[in-house]
Amino acid sequence: MKVKLLLIGKTNKPFLIEGEKEYLRRLQHYLKIERIELQDIKNQKHLTINQIRSAEGLLFMDKIKNDDYLVLLDEKGEQLTSKDFSLFVNDKATNNSKNIVFVIGGAFGFSDELYKRSNFKMSLSKMTFSHQMVRMIFLEQLYRACTILKGEPYHHE
Numbered sequence: 001m002k003v004k005l006l007l008i009g010k011t012n013k014p015f016l017i018e019g020e021k022e023y024l025r026r027l028q029h030y031l032k033i034e035r036i037e038l039q040d041i042k043n044q045k046h047l048t049i050n051q052i053r054s055a056e057g058l059l060f061m062d063k064i065k066n067d068d069y070l071v072l073l074d075e076k077g078e079q080l081t082s083k084d085f086s087l088f089v090n091d092k093a094t095n096n097s098k099n100i101v102f103v104i105g106g107a108f109g110f111s112d113e114l115y116k117r118s119n120f121k122m123s124l125s126k127m128t129f130s131h132q133m134v135r136m137i138f139l140e141q142l143y144r145a146c147t148i149l150k151g152e153p154y155h156h157e
Contacts, residue, residue: 001093002032003142004101006063008056009040011132023139030146031093036063040106049108057111060103068101070118072110073138075128077121082155085122086145102142104134 011017020035027033041047041055064070069092080088092100103114107130115121124137147154 001096002034002099003027004063004068004099005033005035005135005138006060006101006103007035007037007131007135008059008104008106009131010037011135013132016132016136019136020139023136023143026143027139027146030143030150033142038063052106052108053111054113056106056108057114060105060110060114061117064101064117065099067098069096069098069120071100071102071120071122072114072118073102073104073124073134074110074121075123075126077123079123079125082141082144083148083157085141086148089142089145090149102138104131104138107131 011020024033024035038056038059041052041059044052047055089100092098103110103118105114110118124134124141129137144155
């Protein structure tokens with residue numbers, strides 16, 4: 001199984017860039033992961049929120065294969081504990097020959113088409129984080145899941 005992380009726009013805060021790099025480096029020990037950063041939609045100030053969602057959705061859909069298992073990181077999604085997330089990742093790795101694709105959208109969420117295509121929607125918290133911060137938080141949780149599965153001492157209960 002390969003993990004793909006699809007993102008819209010650049011991370012522009014140095015501390016977040018370094019955090020992402022650190023967890024991507026750590027994750028390479030456990031799984032194949034690819035981070036794909038798509039360009040922001042141009043001239044957003046002249047578009048409606050639905051037009052932005054639609055345009056971003058098309059960019060995402062272009063990178064998703066028919067047999068990919070698609071997970072949207074979405075505030076309306078299901079919340080999992082770190083342990084439950086590790087079991088989710090393990091289940092997809094052992095019972096699924098597909099790639100698992102996690103998508104972190106822009107500030108306005110996802111298009112209807114992307115919601116329909118998704119296999120699972122997951123929320124990291126009831127709190128709202130910037131889409132740039134979610135990237136690092138998600139990568140840390142994916143790393144935590146891998147260490148839980150390996151029985152390593154990173155996660156404490």
